[in-house]
Amino acid sequence: MTGEKDLHTLLATMHPVRRDGEFVYVLWPHGKPLAGGIAAAVREAEGLTVVMLRADADGLGLSYDFVAAWITLEVHSSLEAVGLTAAVGAALTEAKISCNVLAGFHHDHLLVPVADAERALEVLHELAEDSGQQRPVPAPALELRTEQPADRPAILALTAAAFAVSPVTGLPVEGEPEEVGLLRRLFDCEEYLPEFSVVAELDGEVVGHVISTRGWVGELELLGLGPIGVVPRLQRHGIGTALMNETMARANAAGERGIALLGSPEYYSRFGFVPSTTLGVEPPESAWHGHFQLLPLAVWPGGVSGTFRYAGPFTG
Ligand SMILES: CC(C)(COP(=O)(O)OP(=O)(O)OC[C@H]1O[C@@H](n2cnc3c(N)ncnc32)[C@H](O)[C@@H]1OP(=O)(O)O)[C@@H](O)C(=O)NCCC(=O)NCCS
Incomplete structure (x- = not known):
């Protein structure tokens, strides 16, 4: 299903456009072949309702009561959009304008009394303008930065x-989960690398953290x-x-x-990690086979062979 679903966007970007002519609701005579420019039709057990130009209905001698102006809300609304017709209906009701709504695949259409057409257009334009001004404030941006000592309590808590x-x-x-104790020890160990302890901050709150510390395969330095x-x-x-x-960006840099x-x-x-053994690296514990993974970076040397050794706190 395509089409806009966000109510704010729908309201702020809708362009109410009036179709030429006056339209009427006609109860189509049973058995009469369809004729004239039919703009919409609804079949019910009681019969067929047709919306058509008043001039066509007059030409065919069909009777009607309600004479309407046809306003199309020119925004590609999804049929799954929630609240558009309710918001439009509420605004028109407040202005004491009655309104029949028809939903097409692409747009919603309003049939309002001809006498109220201009006022209805004004109400709809105002609604669109107000919605544009009330757009929700954009979500705060996520900041990724090196951990500072003051972040530690928040990091341990998260x-x-x-x-x-x-x-x-x-x-x-x-x-306490064992990862908390591990992290405390990693902050204080020799293999701690300050620029690889990264926090994600959202609106002033530390909401995520990742740490990589020095590890090895033989003499080859890697990150764990x-x-x-x-x-x-x-x-x-x-x-x-x-x-x-x-x-990964910091590591490559x-x-x-x-x-x-x-x-x-x-x-x-999804980040390019592969089972470490495919690159010649055995996991520190053989039971981790398959779950122990390695990402070769731009300067991966190749020809590596051995068992990965984590920073001391992982084993101590
Ligand atoms: C794992 C974790 C760090 C991922 O962070 P996140 O912000 O939730 O993840 P993202 O939003 O960036 O990615 C979400 C995607 O990863 C998938 N995903 C998240 N955790 C996953 C896991 N443990 N296994 C498989 N897929 C996982 C989600 O299904 C989602 O996939 P989708 O985008 O196809 O829907 C986070 O979920 C977390 O803190 N989990 C609890 C602690 C934990 O398990 N840490 C990792 C131990 S190895």
């Missing part, structure tokens, strides 16, 4: 919240990524992706060779 349910078992964790966490209420809004992209991590292949493969 990590505790993010890992309150174990990503491995899917069950609630009793007490993790933990990564996003506050639960904002998960699945792209913050984790932004943190991953920022880490710093001439790092590759990034290793333990996690869901389904999630990390």
Whole structure:
């Protein structure tokens, strides 16, 4: 289904346009072949209702009561859009203008009494203008920046919240999740690399964090990524992706060779991570096979062979 669905956008961008002529609702005589310029029709058990130009109805000798002006709301509204006709109907009701609504595939159409046509157009133009002025303030931008010492309590708190349910078992964790203690130790270890502890800040609040610390395969220096966490209420809004992209950009800029991590292949493969063994790197624990992944960066040397070794706090 195409077409605009956002009510604010629909209202602010609708152009009410009046069709030429006057239109009437006619109850089509049973058995009479259809004729004249029929603009809309509704079949009901009681018979066929037709909306047509008044001149055509007069020419065919058909009777009618309601004589209407036809106003088309020129915006491509989705048939799934919620609230457009309600908002338009409410504005016209307030102006004491009666209105019949017809929805076509592309637009909504209003049939208002001919005498009220000009006023109805004014009301609709005002509604569009007001909606344009009341547009919601744009969502605050996500800022990705290097962690500062003052961020630590917020980082530990969000990590505790993010890992309150174990990503491995899917069950609630009793007490403090182990990732919180790990993070505390990583902040203080020799392998801590300040520029690879990145926070995501939204409207002044630290809402996500990722850390990568020095790791090795033999003498080859690599990055070991993790933990990564996003506050639960904002998960699945792209913050984790932004943190991953920022880490990869920083790593490439710093001439790092590759990034290793333990996690869901389904999630990390989208960033180019592959099972580490395909690049000659064994996981620190053989049971991690398949979940231990590596991203070779621009200067990945090739010919690498050995077992990945994380920063001390991962094992201690
Ligand atoms: C994992 C986490 C950091 C991802 O951050 P996020 O901001 O929620 O993720 P994004 O919005 O950038 O990406 C969402 C996408 O990743 C997928 N995804 C998120 N977590 C996933 C997981 N553990 N496994 C598989 N896919 C996952 C979502 O299905 C979604 O896919 P879609 O875009 O196709 O719908 C975050 O969900 C989190 O903190 N989770 C709890 C802690 C955790 O599991 N950390 C990682 C341990 S390896």
